Amino acid sequence: MTEFQNDQELLALFKDPSTKERAFTDIIKKYQEKLYWHIRRMVITHEDADDVLQNMFIKVWKGLESFREDSQLYTWLYRIATNESLTFLSQQKKRSSISLSDDENGLANKLKSDTQFDANKLEWKLQLAIQSLPEKQRVVFNLRYYDEMPYEEMSHVLETSEGALKASYHHAAKKIENYILNN
Amino acid sequence: MENKSTKISEELNEIAPFLAKMERVNVFQVPTDYFSYLKEKILTQIFIEQDEKNNLQKVPEGYFDSLSDQILSKIKMQKNESASEEIKSLSPALHYLKEEQTFTVPENYFDNLSERILDRINNRRTKVVSISSVQKWQKYAAAAVVAGVIAISALLTINHKSSNNEVASKNVPGYVKEASQYQTAEELNEGISSLSDDDIVNYLQSTGNILDEETITKNLDAKDLPTPDEYLIDENALNNFLKKTSDESDKNIQ
Numbered sequence: 001m002t003e004f005q006n007d008q009e010l011l012a013l014f015k016d017p018s019t020k021e022r023a024f025t026d027i028i029k030k031y032q033e034k035l036y037w038h039i040r041r042m043v044i045t046h047e048d049a050d051d052v053l054q055n056m057f058i059k060v061w062k063g064l065e066s067f068r069e070d071s072q073l074y075t076w077l078y079r080i081a082t083n084e085s086l087t088f089l090s091q092q093k094k095r096s097s098i099s100l101s102d103d104e105n106g107l108a109n110k111l112k113s114d115t116q117f118d119a120n121k122l123e124w125k126l127q128l129a130i131q132s133l134p135e136k137q138r139v140v141f142n143l144r145y146y147d148e149m150p151y152e153e154m155s156h157v158l159e160t161s162e163g164a165l166k167a168s169y170h171h172a173a174k175k176i177e178n179y180i181l182n183n
Numbered sequence: 184m185e186n187k188s189t190k191i192s193e194e195l196n197e198i199a200p201f202l203a204k205m206e207r208v209n210v211f212q213v214p215t216d217y218f219s220y221l222k223e224k225i226l227t228q229i230f231i232e233q234d235e236k237n238n239l240q241k242v243p244e245g246y247f248d249s250l251s252d253q254i255l256s257k258i259k260m261q262k263n264e265s266a267s268e269e270i271k272s273l274s275p276a277l278h279y280l281k282e283e284q285t286f287t288v289p290e291n292y293f294d295n296l297s298e299r300i301l302d303r304i305n306n307r308r309t310k311v312v313s314i315s316s317v318q319k320w321q322k323y324a325a326a327a328v329v330a331g332v333i334a335i336s337a338l339l340t341i342n343h344k345s346s347n348n349e350v351a352s353k354n355v356p357g358y359v360k361e362a363s364q365y366q367t368a369e370e371l372n373e374g375i376s377s378l379s380d381d382d383i384v385n386y387l388q389s390t391g392n393i394l395d396e397e398t399i400t401k402n403l404d405a406k407d408l409p410t411p412d413e414y415l416i417d418e419n420a421l422n423n424f425l426k427k428t429s430d431e432s433d434k435n436i437q
Contacts, residue, residue, distance in 0.1 A: 021301060024297075024301065025297040025298075025301065028296060028297035028300060029297055032293055032296050032297070033293060036288070036293070040286055040288075041286075044286075046286070046287075046288060046289065046292075050292075053296075054296075054299065054300050054303065057300045058300065058303060058304055058307075061300075061304050114285075114286070116285065116286075116287060121283075122280055122283065123280060123283035123284070123285045124285060126277070126280050126283075126285075127285055144266050144269075144270075145266070145270060145277065145281065146281070148265065148266035148267065149266070150266075169269075170273060173270060173273045173274050173277060174273070174274070176274075176277060177273075177274040177276060177277060180276065180277075181276075
């Protein structure tokens, strides 16, 4: 694994026109996989995840100039990725509102059309269970379960209190366990 | 008393004479001395219960002194509880499941992702930077020129096709005739991009009566003009804007 410079250094390099592109490349490389997986778990298919990821980085390019360093780059990127994914899902929901009654169904269908999908396998049941959660709970669950994000950082990403996030996560985990056991 | 007992015996004798004559034997047995110690037993039980009650109301020594510390350390522990410890205690099944891979990514997808993103950024920049870095009035003028060319060529295409309006096709300058030959939007776009700055200046000077300042200000509103940010987000922002503007100038011209 490549060692990346810390975020402060990368931001300083980004502000210098001569090193701007190099710094940006490093920021992408440093966070691309984490953000990709965060987005992928939200939008399900690779094509959609690729779209959202590229578009979010283009927005990052524009917004990074005015990025205030009182917040962390890492949580800021997660916030953009989350917002972009949710916006993408709501746009998709609008477009397909005639054929699909709700987006949960749409996402579950997307899961089921994955070539690897196997309804008998627990890991796929887990994915279906996650899609059955309300949107916000789903984000909280993913950030804690997969990204192992501390509640304190998550509270910056989602602009919600730590207590509420913790309650939301516990609720989600129990619901998911029940779903897996009963399906 | 005797009277009562006699009465009861007589009564039974009348109802069931056989039963009245039977010897009365107690078939049930009681442990030896049961009744001798009964009182002590009852009193001891009462005492034990009382004692337990008293104990329940007692607190270990120094309990309250260390309570706040205990609570604080518990909170600290919970706060620092790692996500994996947390899910382990919440749901061992989910903790185990976490390692299972479900989604797959195309091979080498991450290898050149940054290049692809930078390419997109640079392509967009070369398209719009010249517009976004110039003065505001220049933006208006540039947009107006393009809009005007579209509007005029549209107008003249219509006129050209109608045989009744021969004057229009006779008197129009060469470059306008040229514009009217474009049948599709693609051809028109190609034509526009081949125009030199001088062509545009000439065009603006010669058609000042049609596309004068008033028309420009009437058809262009700073509020409607897409911002450079919008160009970056949406490739169609400028096209949509121009289409709207050219529709409006079409209406005005007609």
